[in-house]
Amino acid sequence: MTDTKFFDEMWGFEENLREPYEKFHDWFKQEDMSRLRAKQREAEDLFRLTGITFNVYGRAEAEERLIPFDIIPRIISGTEWFRLSRGIEQRVRAINAFLHDIYHKQEIIKAGRIPAEMIAANEAFLPQMIGVEPPGGVYTHIVGIDLVRTGAGEFYVLEDNARTPSGVSYMLENRETMLQMFPELFSRNRVQPVQNYPTSLRRSLGATVPVNGTANDGEPVVAVLTPGIFNSAYFEHAFLADQMGVELVEGHDLRVVDGRVAMRTIRGYTPIDVLYRRVDDDFLDPLNFRPDSQLGVPGIMDVYRAGGITIANAPGTGIADDKAIYSYMPDIVEFYTGERPLLNNVPTWRCSNPDDLAYVLDNLSELVVKEVHGSGGYGMLVGPAATKKDIAEFRKKLEARPSNYIAQPTLSLSTVPTFTRAGLSPRHVDLRPFVLVSPNDINVTPGGLTRVALKKGSLVVNSSQGGGTKDTWVLEE
Amino acid sequence: MLGKTANGLFWMYRYLERAENTARLIETGQRIALTRLGDSDEEWRSVLLSAGVWPGYEQYKGELTKEGAIDWLLRSKNNPSSVRACIGTARMNARLVRTALTGEVWESVNAAYMNAEKILARQVSERDLPGCLRTLRQHTALVRGMTHGTMLREANYEFSRLGTFLERADNTGRILDVKYYVLLPSARAVGSALDNVQWESILRSVAARGGFRMGHSSDAGPREITHFLILDQRLPRSLAFCAHRLQDNLKRLNSGRGKPTDSMKLVDMLLRKYLTHEVEAIFEYGLHEFIQEILGLLGDLTAQIQIDYRFYE
Numbered sequence: 001m002t003d004t005k006f007f008d009e010m011w012g013f014e015e016n017l018r019e020p021y022e023k024f025h026d027w028f029k030q031e032d033m034s035r036l037r038a039k040q041r042e043a044e045d046l047f048r049l050t051g052i053t054f055n056v057y058g059r060a061e062a063e064e065r066l067i068p069f070d071i072i073p074r075i076i077s078g079t080e081w082f083r084l085s086r087g088i089e090q091r092v093r094a095i096n097a098f099l100h101d102i103y104h105k106q107e108i109i110k111a112g113r114i115p116a117e118m119i120a121a122n123e124a125f126l127p128q129m130i131g132v133e134p135p136g137g138v139y140t141h142i143v144g145i146d147l148v149r150t151g152a153g154e155f156y157v158l159e160d161n162a163r164t165p166s167g168v169s170y171m172l173e174n175r176e177t178m179l180q181m182f183p184e185l186f187s188r189n190r191v192q193p194v195q196n197y198p199t200s201l202r203r204s205l206g207a208t209v210p211v212n213g214t215a216n217d218g219e220p221v222v223a224v225l226t227p228g229i230f231n232s233a234y235f236e237h238a239f240l241a242d243q244m245g246v247e248l249v250e251g252h253d254l255r256v257v258d259g260r261v262a263m264r265t266i267r268g269y270t271p272i273d274v275l276y277r278r279v280d281d282d283f284l285d286p287l288n289f290r291p292d293s294q295l296g297v298p299g300i301m302d303v304y305r306a307g308g309i310t311i312a313n314a315p316g317t318g319i320a321d322d323k324a325i326y327s328y329m330p331d332i333v334e335f336y337t338g339e340r341p342l343l344n345n346v347p348t349w350r351c352s353n354p355d356d357l358a359y360v361l362d363n364l365s366e367l368v369v370k371e372v373h374g375s376g377g378y379g380m381l382v383g384p385a386a387t388k389k390d391i392a393e394f395r396k397k398l399e400a401r402p403s404n405y406i407a408q409p410t411l412s413l414s415t416v417p418t419f420t421r422a423g424l425s426p427r428h429v430d431l432r433p434f435v436l437v438s439p440n441d442i443n444v445t446p447g448g449l450t451r452v453a454l455k456k457g458s459l460v461v462n463s464s465q466g467g468g469t470k471d472t473w474v475l476e477e
Numbered sequence: 478m479l480g481k482t483a484n485g486l487f488w489m490y491r492y493l494e495r496a497e498n499t500a501r502l503i504e505t506g507q508r509i510a511l512t513r514l515g516d517s518d519e520e521w522r523s524v525l526l527s528a529g530v531w532p533g534y535e536q537y538k539g540e541l542t543k544e545g546a547i548d549w550l551l552r553s554k555n556n557p558s559s560v561r562a563c564i565g566t567a568r569m570n571a572r573l574v575r576t577a578l579t580g581e582v583w584e585s586v587n588a589a590y591m592n593a594e595k596i597l598a599r600q601v602s603e604r605d606l607p608g609c610l611r612t613l614r615q616h617t618a619l620v621r622g623m624t625h626g627t628m629l630r631e632a633n634y635e636f637s638r639l640g641t642f643l644e645r646a647d648n649t650g651r652i653l654d655v656k657y658y659v660l661l662p663s664a665r666a667v668g669s670a671l672d673n674v675q676w677e678s679i680l681r682s683v684a685a686r687g688g689f690r691m692g693h694s695s696d697a698g699p700r701e702i703t704h705f706l707i708l709d710q711r712l713p714r715s716l717a718f719c720a721h722r723l724q725d726n727l728k729r730l731n732s733g734r735g736k737p738t739d740s741m742k743l744v745d746m747l748l749r750k751y752l753t754h755e756v757e758a759i760f761e762y763g764l765h766e767f768i769q770e771i772l773g774l775l776g777d778l779t780a781q782i783q784i785d786y787r788f789y790e
Binding site: 049234247266 | 479482588591786
């Protein structure tokens with residue numbers, strides 16, 4: 001049933017049913033394929049009706065598409081999760097400490113653990129943030145850590161998402177859909193709930209009111225800022241605002257009034273305390289960043305620096321999830337926590353370094369090469385899956401701008417049985433757990449979003465590249 | 478509540494109402510065509526006029542045919558008021574204001590859209606037309622029902638109702654405006670078969686045929702119909718009914734906030750000046766002028782609501 005080369009979440013390397021899947025498998029044995037196939041279709045109809053779609057970029061007419069959902073869950077044992085979540089917490093704590101240091105004393109550079117040019121020459125570094133104290137000391141209110149597994153106990157962090165990680169709405173809706181379609185599975189298995197996420201998100205955002213925020217000690221005013229209805233993640237923005245019970249705003253709903261960022265309501269302008277923005281730094285403030293941006297609020301950075309609003313995540317956090325900085329993460333974790341990193345980093349060649357570049361150029365067909373600032377699976381080369389022509393073309397791009405790239409060995413991502421036309425087949429997966437940071441605590445939602453590469457043998461799980469999702473279960477101990 | 482959200486809700490419900498009204502107009506037109514009394518092409522022209530889409534039709538399609546008219550009203554992408562375009566616009570507005578809708582309302586709008594896209598993907602044959610129109614009307618009714626049954630009675634709800642009743646009043650007003658000559662007491666020999674068909678078509682286009690028969694004797698004519706559509710507060714599509722709802726909605730929006738808004742003053746004036754008379758006074762004033770002035774006021778009211786509640790700035 002499984003390809004023995006890869007670790008399967010259900011079967012391991014050797015066709016031995018793994019413990020977290022035992023109860024699921026008892027159930028599965030009793031099911032017939034035609035009923036499951038019907039359920040698979042039912043799930044799609046449910047998603048379409050709920051409108052859980054994403055818009056595809058680069059098309060003449062913004063087209064709404066479903067991210068394919070697969071009904072076979074990815075199951076993680078409570079013990080495994082406990083280890084993982086501790087590692088995630090440690091990493092996220094280090095990321096916040098690193099950001100504070102980078103925008104203040106830069107001790108890590110003085111200590112020689114990171115070269116100064118990694119920061120100074122980095123386009124994700126925002127000089128406007130130097131010396132700014134973010135409300136509650138929190139830079140990254142929301143973080144997504146992308147993990148992959150290659151063996152029984154072997155997890156690697158593939159990348160950190162410290163800007164505006166997306167996908168949490170799929171985590172929640174996948175669970176909702178599974179609960180509706182297979183209630184019996186949830187009475188057999190004790191699955192840790194994820195449904196508190198929106199409440200926790202609102203609470204954790206509300207815990208970082210700005211110095212000059214809500215004057216009357218009332219409930220903090222939180223809002224979600226979206227680039228608008230044509231953005232690929234618009235559904236998620238609306239979903240989160242709705243689930244939190246806060247307003248969903250666009251740049252043109254906002255303006256600076258009396259030193260606060262305020263939204264235009266039917267009764268006039270109301271100041272906002274915490275803005276969960278899903279707009280990139282560049283577009284946030286046409287007065288301070290890109291002047292052609294229609295998506296932001298002119299002057300919001302000045303209000304922010306004066307303590308009139310909290311921006312979540314803080315501007316400039318991209319310096320921590322940059323793929324070149326990624327290679328320094330083990331040092332960063334050690335430097336700020338004084339502990340050995342609990343999660344592995346993937347060995348990474350920095351193409352800015354001539355020796356590394358030479359190695360990468362010699363081994364392109366074996367490696368995965370990524371753009372330092374890329375995302376969404378765009379602009380990357382997966383060596384073993386690429387044609388000679390792809391490799392030759394990529395070589396030119398790499399030679400032209402080496403510092404724009406990093407390279408990593410091609411990892412043997414674990415698989416999970418997945419519905420295909422030919423029945424169940426193993427497909428590669430990753431996992432993005434979501435982490436909420438407040439001044440008081442770090443909260444990791446059990447599970448996260450499992451993305452699955454639906455094409456046979458493919459290692460690219462991004463939805464823009466034909467990836468799907470699965471519900472992710474963390475079992476109670 | 479954001480001004481943008483009020484705007485989105487207002488137009489979402491206007492477009493849903495328009496979709497339903499247009500579906501009803503097509504039904505009426507088709508019925509008259511089938512009874513083969515009078516000039517059926519002329520009837521389609523008056524349907525297109527009532528729907529306010531005649532100029533576009535002339536420009537894009539030219540020659541007036543039954544198939545052309547039905548397709549233009551039902552599914553043309555070049556006609557922003559076609560049933561399909563209206564449902565699409567309503568759904569786009571619903572996406573914009575997703576956070577102001579309950580899950581059930583959103584799903585019912587989305588289902589209406591998905592189904593409309595499916596059944597209107599191709600030209601609808603004469604045989605399938607009645608079923609298709611029925612399905613479309615059921616979908617819009619379902620959204621209305623979900624709205625009624627699940628939405629909190631707060632500003633969101635008031636704006637959804639304002640959109641509904643403004644569109645409905647506008648629609649009834651336009652039907653009267655296009656057909657006013659049929660209702661003039663002296664226009665024709667009262668009681669001819671042709672008049673009966675015309676009157677019936679007016680009543681059908683506002684879903685009021687049954688209600689009218691119940692409350693009036695068999696020889697009731699234009700005077701009673703005019704009264705019914707303009708002044709009768711029991712008829713949910715009469716101008717007086719819609720104006721009273723608009724007045725209620727605006728009043729609730731403003732409750733506890735002191736001075737009446739300009740939109741409240743406008744709707745008060747609309748009721749006082751136009752909708753408290755006897756029907757004879759309307760005929761005396763001139764039915765056509767009377768309706769024209771009401772339609773103008775409804776337009777002013779929309780503009781004033783947009784200003785009072787900061788839809789755009």
